[in-house]
Structures are given as structure tokens and as C-alpha cells.
Amino acid sequence: MSAPFFDRIALIGVGLIGSSIARALREKSPQTRIVACAKSEESLATVRRLGIADETTLDAAAAAERADLVVLATPLSAYADLARRMAPALRPGAIVTDVGSVKAAAIRALKPLLPKGVHFVPGHPVAGTEHSGPEAGFAELFRDRWCILVPLPETPPAAIAAVARLWEAFGMRVTEMDAAHHDKVLAMTSHLPHLIAYTIVGTATDLEESLKSEVIAFSAGGFRDFTRIAASDPTMWRDIFLNNREAVLEMLQRFTEDLTALQRAIRWGEGETLLDRFSRTREIRRGVIEAKQA
Amino acid sequence: MSAPFFDRIALIGVGLIGSSIARALREKSPQTRIVACAKSEESLATVRRLGIADETTLDAAAAAERADLVVLATPLSAYADLARRMAPALRPGAIVTDVGSVKAAAIRALKPLLPKGVHFVPGHPVAGTEHSGPEAGFAELFRDRWCILVPLPETPPAAIAAVARLWEAFGMRVTEMDAAHHDKVLAMTSHLPHLIAYTIVGTATDLEESLKSEVIAFSAGGFRDFTRIAASDPTMWRDIFLNNREAVLEMLQRFTEDLTALQRAIRWGEGETLLDRFSRTREIRRGVIEAKQA
Numbered sequence: 001m002s003a004p005f006f007d008r009i010a011l012i013g014v015g016l017i018g019s020s021i022a023r024a025l026r027e028k029s030p031q032t033r034i035v036a037c038a039k040s041e042e043s044l045a046t047v048r049r050l051g052i053a054d055e056t057t058l059d060a061a062a063a064a065e066r067a068d069l070v071v072l073a074t075p076l077s078a079y080a081d082l083a084r085r086m087a088p089a090l091r092p093g094a095i096v097t098d099v100g101s102v103k104a105a106a107i108r109a110l111k112p113l114l115p116k117g118v119h120f121v122p123g124h125p126v127a128g129t130e131h132s133g134p135e136a137g138f139a140e141l142f143r144d145r146w147c148i149l150v151p152l153p154e155t156p157p158a159a160i161a162a163v164a165r166l167w168e169a170f171g172m173r174v175t176e177m178d179a180a181h182h183d184k185v186l187a188m189t190s191h192l193p194h195l196i197a198y199t200i201v202g203t204a205t206d207l208e209e210s211l212k213s214e215v216i217a218f219s220a221g222g223f224r225d226f227t228r229i230a231a232s233d234p235t236m237w238r239d240i241f242l243n244n245r246e247a248v249l250e251m252l253q254r255f256t257e258d259l260t261a262l263q264r265a266i267r268w269g270e271g272e273t274l275l276d277r278f279s280r281t282r283e284i285r286r287g288v289i290e291a292k293q294a
Numbered sequence: 295m296s297a298p299f300f301d302r303i304a305l306i307g308v309g310l311i312g313s314s315i316a317r318a319l320r321e322k323s324p325q326t327r328i329v330a331c332a333k334s335e336e337s338l339a340t341v342r343r344l345g346i347a348d349e350t351t352l353d354a355a356a357a358a359e360r361a362d363l364v365v366l367a368t369p370l371s372a373y374a375d376l377a378r379r380m381a382p383a384l385r386p387g388a389i390v391t392d393v394g395s396v397k398a399a400a401i402r403a404l405k406p407l408l409p410k411g412v413h414f415v416p417g418h419p420v421a422g423t424e425h426s427g428p429e430a431g432f433a434e435l436f437r438d439r440w441c442i443l444v445p446l447p448e449t450p451p452a453a454i455a456a457v458a459r460l461w462e463a464f465g466m467r468v469t470e471m472d473a474a475h476h477d478k479v480l481a482m483t484s485h486l487p488h489l490i491a492y493t494i495v496g497t498a499t500d501l502e503e504s505l506k507s508e509v510i511a512f513s514a515g516g517f518r519d520f521t522r523i524a525a526s527d528p529t530m531w532r533d534i535f536l537n538n539r540e541a542v543l544e545m546l547q548r549f550t551e552d553l554t555a556l557q558r559a560i561r562w563g564e565g566e567t568l569l570d571r572f573s574r575t576r577e578i579r580r581g582v583i584e585a586k587q588a
């Protein structure tokens with residue numbers, strides 16, 4: 001590893017996040033050699049056409065070999081198998097990081113499989129769009145967003161700092177958190193919103209045909225924002241819910257209680273309750289705007 | 295009433311929708327005299343400063359006098375009182391329309407109070423943002439959105455056509471529907487999404503302080519879209535839920551059943567069910583994009 005960044009980075013997975021990293025590296029660290037690994041030849045052909053990697057391979061072990069930094073950017077369910085395949089190829093002193101949305105499960109899957117002398121820096125750049133695949137990425141995706149690092153007690157500070165510098169170069173603000181806390185925060189800010197969006201769009205999908213076409217035509221009343229969120233990658237989201245079960249179920253329980261209270265207020269015509277509940281949500285919106293996350 | 299539009303329009307209520315109508319009229323029908331009525335002198339002062347009305351008044355009857363078209367653009371709970379006050383002032387042949395999000399209740403409130411010889415064209419321009427007040431409006435709000443008219447059996451076709459021409463001049467596509475059907479479609483596309491957004495932002499508001507600040511910082515993961523929707527005007531939304539109770543409760547029941555099914559799939563680790571549900575929502579998103587409502 002040399003100043004300012006890394007000599008050779010292996011990107012395992014070149015979807016929205018992986019290909020955005022490749023693009024950001026081209027801009028911010030053009031001297032870094034990028035090795036892209038995907039599970040299909042088709043994705044690799046797209047990466048080559050886009051010119052965002054120096055080498056492409058279907059073989060994770062070949063990608064990991066000689067890399068200073070390996071970035072896992074696949075759905076969570078692929079982590080363990082990939083780690084098993086890469087482990088023998090990783091050079092001592094290499095850093096492995098990931099971008100997964102559930103940190104306790106990511107650590108459970110990867111930590112036991114990584115060889116001694118390889119430094120593991122679990123991470124989560126909190127950025128995304130509803131689009132998937134190598135063509136969906138863009139270098140600016142990370143700008144002004146947060147990246148949460150979840151280092152282990154044994155992770156050397158220099159490895160944490162090197163990964164943090166990379167995300168900062170992409171325009172991110174970097175913070176640290178423990179895995180359980182991260183998973184609880186994200187259950188609320190990301191996992192529950194996606195679950196709800198998938199649900200309501202599914203509810204609309206099941207409507208009688210005559211209603212369904214009108215739901216699409218008149219979606220500008222609020223529904224269309226949910227359709228955008230619910231267009232996110234299904235495999236990635238399946239893995240998130242399977243791997244952050246407890247925190248999601250806890251937040252979902254709170255949400256359901258609150259929804260039931262509002263349902264009751266509507267049924268019994270309790271206008272004061274509705275007005276009160278609808279007025280207090282503005283505080284959070286102001287916070288979001290002030291934190292420049294709007 | 296003269297070609298192409300109206301000589302004198304009374305806007306009762308100059309919030310987001312009312313003030314957007316005023317701005318669109320200035321652009322598309324500069325010869326129309328605009329009388330703006332609001333319930334506070336402060337709103338009227340803003341309207342005068344913005345220069346989007348020719349006359350301003352706190353008195354709905356004075357505004358309605360001599361108007362060819364009266365547009366009610368207030369929360370639903372104000373309808374009956376306003377109609378009672380305007381009724382004696384309305385000239386024969388005048389058209390009254392409204393922009394409310396619940397049509398059966400709007401008709402129930404207004405129809406019995408409007409004098410014979412005044413033509414009532416219930417309407418709903420399906421457009422909006424999360425912002426409220428006279429300063430939030432803009433002429434382009436209506437462009438490429440749908441306006442749903444809900445004419446009564448006794449409404450003269452010429453009155454319907456005159457109102458339709460106005461919305462079309464603002465860039466809207468106009469369609470007709472009966473009130474019950476309108477209220478059901480909107481319960482799904484607009485009322486339920488707002489109820490859910492208000493709920494989840496409320497759930498976050500109740501979190502422990504340490505979690506809450508982080509929910510704001512990391513809102514880019516999906517939550518922030520909900521905070522935007524939940525920033526909409528509380529009074530307007532209270533009135534919508536109180537006035538479209540049955541349709542909202544029916545759609546909410548369907549949603550809750552679907553959410554419970556997903557909750558169960560998460561609890562029992564049923565990945566196939568999750569993948570299946572998350573995959574089928576894309577059809578609706580494609581429809582929204584093809585209908586140019588994205």
C-alpha cells in the first residue's frame with residue numbers, strides 16, 4: 001500500500017456500489033490498478049465496455065491475489081463462499097472491507113474465514129439508488145453521505161485509517177460504530193422503509209385490474225416514491241432482512257403499534273390525535289434538512 | 295364567462311394549490327381578474343407581495359360576488375362554512391369547483407348549500423409537494439399530472455368543459471370518475487402512503503435520543519423520502535383521513551395483512567417468499583415510469 005491510496009484494489013461485485021467505487025477510484029486515484037470480479041461474464045463485459053477496471057475475472061481468488069485492498073460488494077449471502085475461495089490467495093497485510101448493510105452478520109460470515117495477518121475493516125457506505133448493475137453506478141454517489149466503519153478490536157488502526165481515507169476521498173463523512181448499534185440504526189432508517197415500500201407496492205399489485213391501472217396513473221399523490229424505493233435489488237434486500245432479523249422485527253413492531261393507534265384514531269374520528277401525530281413529524285424533517293441529507 | 299377562460303376567478307384558499315393556480319392563471323390567462331381569499335391577513339399580505347392576485351379579502355362572500363368561477367382550495371373541514379357564507383353572494387350561472395382530495399365528502403358538504411343556478415364541478419388536481427402556504431406554489435406544479443373531475447348528474451356539460459379547459463391550459467390531463475371510485479383510488483395512491491409515512495417518522499420520533507440523532511444522520515438509506523412525505527400539511531391530512539375513512543381503512547387492512555405476511559417470512563427465514571414479493575413490485579414501477587409519472 002502506498003500513498004495516497006492503494007496500488008491494487010480488488011472489487012468483488014460490480015453492481016451499483018462496486019461500479020461506483022471503480023468510477024470514483026478512476027477520478028480520485030487514477031494510479032490504482034482495479035481488478036473487477038463478478039459472477040457473470042456479462043457483467044464483466046459491461047465493466048470492460050465502461051472502461052472502469054484494468055482487469056476483469058470470474059475468479060475471486062485470482063482477483064484477491066496481490067491486492068492491497070479487497071472490497072466485498074455483493075449480496076450478503078455470497079460472503080462466506082467468496083471468503084472461503086479468496087482466503088488462500090490473500091497476501092499478508094492485505095485489507096478486506098465490505099459495503100454490506102448488516103454488520104453483525106457480515107462479521108459472523110467473514111471473520112472466521114479470513115487468514116491471520118489479513119486485516120478486516122467491516123464498512124457500510126450509506127448511499128444508494130433504486131438502480132442495480134454496473135451501468136447504474138456513478139462516482140458522485142458517495143458525496144456528502146456517511147460511511148460507517150465497524151472495526152473489530154483486533155483491526156490495526158492503520159488499516160482503519162486507510163479505508164477511511166479512501167471513502168473520504170470519495171466525498172464521504174466517516175464515522176465508527178459497533179455492529180449491533182449500526183444494525184439497529186439501519187433497521188430504522190433503511191430496512192424498515194424498504195420493507196414498507198415493498199409491502200405497499202405489493203398491496204397495489206394485488207388490486208383488481210381496473211383499480212391497478214389507475215393507481216399507476218395517479219401515483220403522483222405519494223405512491224410513486226414508494227415504487228421507486230421498492231424497485232431496489234430483490235436479492236440484496238432478501239439478504240438484508242434474513243440477516244438483520246431481530247432489529248427489523250423490533251422496529252417493525254414499534255411501527256405496527258403506531259400504525260394501529262392511527263388506524264384507531266381514523267376509525268373513531270379522533271381529529272385531535274391525528275393532528276397531533278401529523279404535526280410532530282416535522283421536527284425530524286427539519287433535522288434531515290439541517291443535516292444536509294434531504 | 296368569456297373565451298378563452300374566465301373573467302373573474304375567486305380563489306378561496308391560497309396555499310400550495312391555490313397559489314399555484316394564481317401563478318398559472320397569470321401565465322395562461324393574464325386577462326383573468328384574480329380575487330384571493332384567505333383566513334389570515336398574513337397570507338393575504340404574502341399574496342400581495344407576490345403579486346399573484348388583483349384583489350385580496352378575508353371575506354369569502356365578497357370574493358365570490360361577481361366571480362365566474364369560485365375555486366375552493368382549503369382543507370375539507372372549512373368547506374361547509376365557506377359555502378354557507380358564499381351562497382347568498384354567488385351569481386346565477388357561476389361555477390363552483392374544488393381541489394379536495396376526497397370527493398364523496400366534498401360533495402356531501404357543498405352540494406346541499408349551493409344555490410340553484412350555480413354549477414358545481416367537484417375536482418381534484420392530483421399534484422402537490424410537501425410544502426404549504428402561498429410561497430410554496432409554482433405554475434408548473436400541474437404540468438403532466440392528472441386532474442380528476444367528478445361531475446354530478448345535474449352539472450351542465452358546458453360547466454364541466456370550462457373547468458376542464460382551465461386545467462388543461464395548466465398542462466394537466468383531465469379525466470372523469472365517480473366519487474366513490476375516486477376515493478378508493480386515492481386511498482391507495484395517496485392517503486395510505488401519507489399515513490404510512492407519518493407513522494414511520496412518528497416511530498422514529500419516539501426513539502431513544504441516542505438513536506434518533508443517528509436516524510437523521512443516516513436517513514439517506516430510504517427514510518428521508520418518508521420524512522419528505524410526512525412534512526405535508528397536518529390539517530389538510532387530518533381532514534382527508536376523517537373524510538375518507540372507509541376507503542382508507544379498507545386499503546390499510548390489505549396493507550397490514552401483506553405486511554404481516556412479510557413479517558412472518560422474515561421471522562421464519564423464508565428467503566424464497568421475500569425474493570418473490572420483492573421481485574413482483576417492479577411491474578408497477580415500470581408502469582409508473584411508462585405513464586411518465588416517475
